[in-house]
Amino acid sequence: MTSETFLFKQREWVALAILAALILLVLPATVDIFRLNLVGKYLTYAFVALGLVLCWGLGGILSLGQGIFFGLGGYCMAMFLKLEASTPEATKIQSTPGIPDFMDWNQVTELPFWWQPFHSFGFTLIAIVAVPTAFAYVIGAAMFKRRVGGVYFAIITQAVAAILTILIIGQQGYTGGVNGITDLRTLLGWDIRTDDAKFVLYFVNAVLLIGCLVLAQFVRVSKFGRLLVAMRDREDRVRFSGYDVSNFKIFVFCLAAAFSAVGGAMFTLQVGFMSPSFVGIVPSIEMVIFCAVGGRLSLFGAVYGALLVNFAKTSFSESFPELWLFAMGGLFIAVVMAFPFGLAGVIREHVEPALLKFTRSVALLRPGAAAAPSSSK
């Protein structure tokens, strides 16, 4: 088989085509706009899962704090949208018109200076990626340069997620507190709450996701991707070979953060608000679960994992509002016990061989082809 082609192997091209067809054609054509918007929301988590495949699956760096970056990206977008929604006319019943409503409720009378740049859409777009990436760089540099890794790193990322949640909740005059930043209306005058807008945003989201997936694949097959795997399996040997391991780790951690941030911003646009409940420990761990269910070594698995787990969450909770958490717990335990490599592992180990066998047997049945296997001996 000629498996080495540009960027993807042949079977991966097929997988990419199937995924693209599914999210760009099949789902929009078959699902009503309400469900499509939900799928769009699930796909924003797939950005985080993609980052985790690189960071955790390949690089062996388990981050239990990806919600930090998802949240920061989402908050940057929400701040821009909130400022646009808080025109002096729209907020004239407040004691200080022209500032976001939650600031007014908290006796803040002036827009804080660090909110000011978010009047600019260009700045916001840059900030969505730059702020979380810079924060990831700070965490990464502080940890990896000191050779902190493994479980300790995971615990520290959890702690950072908890700290950030407390900070956001505590500074409610500037961040909206527990309520988050709600009631977002328009993006540059374009009403994001209409069905048409949801439809457009779904496609923007899907195309961005596929773009990120291709970028992640590029990283994976590059020399850097091989180094990541090498670092995961034998860090000391990579270091003795003369590579600066910490810089590679920081880079992949920042990349995962940037992916998450894009997901967070798209989440804000599609759902219409952002709250600290996406920043904390629980959502961060949930995002790792999406990745684990999909298969932590497979980029495609990450997308399917995010879709499947969230779909299960929605449908279980609609059917059994009081028992659904048990069903979810059961699903996770079953996946981890039975399929340690997730969905991707199942497909690779069971579905693909079966398909191969099937196509071979079909080929055998064809007249003329029957002699082929014996003659090849």
Place this chain on the structure above:
Amino acid sequence: MKDEPSKRLMPVTRRTLLAGIAAMPFLTTGVAPVMAADYPTAAVNATGLAVTDDTVKVGILHSVTGTMAISETGSVQAEKLAIEQINAMGGVLGRKIEFIQEDGASDWPTFAEKAKKLLVQDKTAAVFGCWTSASRKAVLPVFEQYNGMLYYPTFYEGLEESPNVIYTGQEATQQILAGIDWVVKEKGAKSFYLLGSDYIWPRTSNKIARKHIEKLGLEVVGEEYYPLGHTQFNSVINKIKLKKPDVIYAIVVGGSNVAFYKQLKAAGIDLSKEKPLLLTISVTEDEILGIGGENMAGAYAMMKYFQSLENDNNKQFVAEFKKMWGDNIVIGDVTQAAYLGPWLWKAAVEKAGSFDIDKVKAASPGIELTTAPEGYVKIHENHHLWSKARVGHAQLDGQYKVVYETTDLMEPNPFPEGYQ
């Protein structure tokens, strides 16, 4: 308002008591029910809601999992009871109510997702739900965009007035002002120590309380906030001991309550001695279950409803509630407010002669309910309820004894001038 609604509450004599029982909705099975045939579906449902010739679908949207489940379960039970009672007497415009229950899972985005599902996919004619302000803020844009009707049961901070929401709990000024006046007049309170959990409701409520206290020329000697879920209150208790306020005004929420009241007692502050006196707006009978009656006894709460209210509506309500959900259950302020939701909606639909949201909205102001367990209530132009303010005194058995109620209904005023 021209009429004085409170005057319509008659003094209870035996005759009016009997009349009252007869007027109770769930006992009026003898009265000819409204027939669905009188209201053709095409006429009562012009906007494609889930209304058929004999059923109408509504939504129930509360957290039944997660940290808020303990608080919101009572509301779910109350709403189901009200729906069952309405169905038993023939439904709404001759149609039986079918409810679709969704779980908000104590997670605000989930609330928004489920609210949207109930409106867009299920086409429910009304939704009874939400508890925390955060969940209400999350669903509000959804209800306004898809034009749904939400009945929100919790006492809350005010500063909101949506045409798509009926607020069946008290807004902050209704809950607070009369109680503070009472504690100043009856208990001679001069100094207050304000504390609360750190989010919008306690902060706004304390702001209103502080302005009112200062208007009366009295003193606030401290004001502090702690994160939700906080369990170490020793430092603030020491400060309280040092400052010796007459009143501790506490709005601690959720699980933190247990730690706060236990630590108060352990620090030697016996609430029943009323030195200082403790006044709260966040502890209903439901929370006392967790705190323990012995830790709470002697505190005062400002609410509009207590399970122990002595009136026939309430006795009937408590009996029916216990029959449906078990004898050990307690009923707090929010549970009763949740119970009002389906009844107020029914009354508005019947007044409008239609399930259409815009007609229900227009019909809602002025709707009155004489059968409410808390007594007479009426919907104000601003979609909040006229209701009485009451002060309850916590007893060892976990119940409140009503020690004060306003003679008139308090006007709801979600944007109080001079208190912002």
